[in-house]
Amino acid sequence: xxxxxxxxxxxxxxxxxxxxxxxxxxxxxxxxxxxxxxxxxxxxxxxxxxxxxxxxxxxxxxxxxxxxxxxxxxxxxxxxxxxxxxxxxxxxxxxxxxxxxxxxxxxxxxxxxxxxxxxxxxxxxxxxxxxxxxxxxxxxxxxxxxxxxxxxxxxxxxxxxxxxxxxxxxxxxxxxxxxxxxxxxxxxxxxxxxxxxxxxxxxxxxxxxxxxxxxxxxxxxxxxxxxxxxxxxxxxxxxxxxxxxxxxxxxxxxxxxxxxxxxxxxxxxxxxxxxxxxxxxxxxxxxxxxxxxxxxxxxxxxxxxxxxxxxxxxxxxxxxxxxxxxxxxxxxxxxxxxxxxxxxxxxxxxxxxxxxxxxxxxxxxxxxxxxxxxxxxxxxxxxxxxxxxxxxxxxxxxxxxxxxxxx
Numbered sequence: 001x002x003x004x005x006x007x008x009x010x011x012x013x014x015x016x017x018x019x020x021x022x023x024x025x026x027x028x029x030x031x032x033x034x035x036x037x038x039x040x041x042x043x044x045x046x047x048x049x050x051x052x053x054x055x056x057x058x059x060x061x062x063x064x065x066x067x068x069x070x071x072x073x074x075x076x077x078x079x080x081x082x083x084x085x086x087x088x089x090x091x092x093x094x095x096x097x098x099x100x101x102x103x104x105x106x107x108x109x110x111x112x113x114x115x116x117x118x119x120x121x122x123x124x125x126x127x128x129x130x131x132x133x134x135x136x137x138x139x140x141x142x143x144x145x146x147x148x149x150x151x152x153x154x155x156x157x158x159x160x161x162x163x164x165x166x167x168x169x170x171x172x173x174x175x176x177x178x179x180x181x182x183x184x185x186x187x188x189x190x191x192x193x194x195x196x197x198x199x200x201x202x203x204x205x206x207x208x209x210x211x212x213x214x215x216x217x218x219x220x221x222x223x224x225x226x227x228x229x230x231x232x233x234x235x236x237x238x239x240x241x242x243x244x245x246x247x248x249x250x251x252x253x254x255x256x257x258x259x260x261x262x263x264x265x266x267x268x269x270x271x272x273x274x275x276x277x278x279x280x281x282x283x284x285x286x287x288x289x290x291x292x293x294x295x296x297x298x299x300x301x302x303x304x305x306x307x308x309x310x311x312x313x314x315x316x317x318x319x320x321x322x323x324x325x326x327x328x329x330x331x332x333x334x335x336x337x338x339x340x341x342x343x344x345x346x347x348x349x350x351x352x353x354x355x356x357x358x359x360x361x362x363x364x365x366x367x368x369x370x371x372x373x374x375x376x377x378x379x380x381x382x383x384x385x386x387x388x389x390x391x392x393x394x395x396x397x398x399x400x401x402x403x404x405x406x407x
Contacts, residue, residue: 004284004325008081018078019085022064026093029058031285031378034094037235038381043227047191047237055235056133059101064090066128067102068109068270073120074128075112080336084277084329091281095385096236098278099392103187106196107137107214113266114254123194123214138192139271140182140215140241143167147185148398150198150207153265153343155405158207165200167243169211169253176213176253178221178246184228185392190239192217197243198264202257212255212263213248221246232384262340268394269341275393276328276349279357279386283324286357286382287317290364293371293379304367313367317360324353347403351396354389361386 003023006016033055037046046052059065067086069075078086090098108127111119127135141150143166150165152158167180178199182189195215202209217224225240255263291314294304304310331349335341361383365372368379375381390396 004321015082015085018082019089022086022089023092025058025062025064026089029055030090030093030097034096034235035378035381039375040234043229043234043237046234047227052235053133055097056100056136057131059097060133061131064101065104065130065133066108068105069112069124069128073112073124080333081329083274083336084332087274087277088281088284088325088328091278092285093281094235095278095282095389096233098281099233100188100236102274102278103139104133104135104137104192106139107194110196110212110254110267111214113263116251118249118251119214119254135194136188136192138186138188138195138241140167140186140189140195140197142183142185144181144183147183148395148402151264151268151394151399152207152402153261153268155402158261160206161204163206164203165198165207165210167197167199168203169199169201169213171250172247174250175247176211176250178213178215178243178248180243182241182243184225184240185238186241187236187238187392189237189241190224190227191237195241201260205257208261209257210255210260210264211253211257212260214252214254215243215246215248217241219246219248230388232381232386232388265343266339266341269335269343269346271393272343272346272350272399273328273332273335275389276324276346276353277332279350279353279389280321280324280328282382282386282389283317283321283353283357283360286361286364286379286386287314287321289377289379289382290314290317290367294367297368310367313363317363320356320360324356328353342406344403344406347394347399350393351400354386354396357386357389358383 033051040046063076066075067078071077108124111123169176169178197213197215199211201211221244223242228238294310297304328349331345335346364379365383371377372379
């Protein structure tokens with residue numbers, strides 16, 4: 001299928017080229033690899049497969065792991081609109097690889113928000129210059145007893161002293177000592193070399209008494225669990241991380257309780273806005289597959305597309321995707337340009353676009369009929385990938401409650 005019609009008349013030739021180049025990479029590299037790895041039964045087999053690492057390396061070689069980082073330190077240096085364009089095209093090819101590449105940047109990206117000479121030298125420059133995927137970050141926030149309740153800054157519950165995190169840190173001399181566990185939903189968890197760990201420093205403040213630290217995962221006391229076996233996004237590695245009195249330098253603690261809620265809000269805003277863009281791409285991928293199939297598949301003596309009900313379904317899918325693109329672009333452009341962000345718009349983007357992706361994928365399966373539930377067709381994988389989006393990066397139901405506090 002051709003690229004979607006671009007309605008932004010002010011898009012530059014360079015931005016059009018970025019869109020086309022990213023689409024080409026997604027079509028030729030990401031989607032075929034994602035579909036092939038999806039066929040493997042064990043999640044361990046995915047991360048041991050040369051295809052997985054070859055694909056990651058190709059993404060790194062092109063700088064897609066640095067899309068959130070400025071060119072000051074060697075990042076790809078995209079503006080917010082370009083970030084959206086790239087994320088949508090990558091998501092069109094593979095939601096799982098796109099999330100993996102995006103999360104890989106978390107320690108370096110967060111360090112770039114609060115840079116020090118040591119962080120620039122130890123974390124940011126090495127990551128930006130990495131081309132073989134030997135430096136991989138992860139976002140360590142979800143815990144066995146805490147999911148989306150870790151992502152509700154600004155709500156009364158966030159300051160409730162009865163609700164505290166399970167991963168803690170205390171200062172001992174010039175080092176922070178970290179103890180606790182992050183759950184199996186840590187994206188890149190079992191392959192990461194560094195983690196951006198969200199933890200509890202002052203439990204009397206509830207979830208707001210947190211801190212954010214960079215933790216190299218080769219330190220004594222770090223242990224990783226097995227990769228999670230899940231129904232979709234199988235090329236996205238996820239797994240547990242355990243911390244047993246892990247010691248990090250004092251200046252690897254980037255955020256203390258005083259600024260934790262504000263920095264979590266920025267993190268949530270960036271992550272949710274990004275998810276909106278990525279899942280707009282997935283919705284578009286499913287729609288294009290359904291449209292192409294409807295033009296070829298004959299039922300009732302004529303192609304499916306000539307049946308009025310199918311035209312109605314396809315146009316409804318088209319409308320939802322166009323609306324998703326406009327909302328997700330607006331959210332990412334505004335919130336990446338403003339501090340503090342209006343996080344309710346990022347949440348609206350994430351919820352609307354992931355819901356849209358699921359609805360579009362479900363309708364696409366219906367248009368494919370029996371073939372839609374066959375693993376011979378990619379639409380079956382798209383459907384499974386879409387379902388996870390309504391839970392990951394914050395469950396949609398809970399995120400909506402958090403956003404409602406800001407209305």
